[in-house]
């Protein structure tokens with residue numbers, strides 16, 4: 001069994017254990033030779049196994065017996081658009097989804113938002129799940145970034161490894177929670193363009209890429 005299959009199954013299970021994925025609502029994939037390996041449709045994290053994962057090319061061709069996740073096109077569109085994307089997580093995690101249901105992007109209310117590659121985490125417009133239209137909108141919203149919200153739906157993020165993608169999903173969920181708490185208590189002050197630029201440079205120069213890999217959370 002390939003490491004990629006084991007990693008994807010373990011990541012999908014971990015999302016469930018962390019309360020970030022309920023049942024089979026989310027999906028996980030990894031770029032693989034000839035396309036990707038993705039969680040199957042309708043299988044929850046607690047019952048998935050490496051051999052149940054679906055191998056397919058980015059046009060949707062598969063020899064697997066099981067159907068891939070209904071959102072396979074969203075994953076394929078992101079792999080096609082961004083060579084940095086190696087593992088993709090899509091979930092309906094509670095806080096990120098609550099924010100997405102307000103149809104709000106996640107602004108730079110905290111410098112941690114910059115980790116996703118820009119001054120805000122953008123939000124893709126609401127479109128029917130499992131459609132090529134949603135796939136295109138998600139790929140557009142995440143362009144040049146590593147995470148995006150999906151209006152009235154959830155979130156999607158990617159990383160260079162399964163571990164990095166899990167941490168990205170967990171960090172986005174924590175930031176969405178913090179932002180919603182701050183909004184409930186008042187009007188959060190957003191970072192100014194100068195503060196955003198300064199934090200961005202700090203991220204680049206502080207060796208955060210190496211440090212993040214060691215982060216035990």
Ligand SMILES: [Zn+2]
Nearest residue numbers: 025026129154
């Ligand atoms: Zn979904």
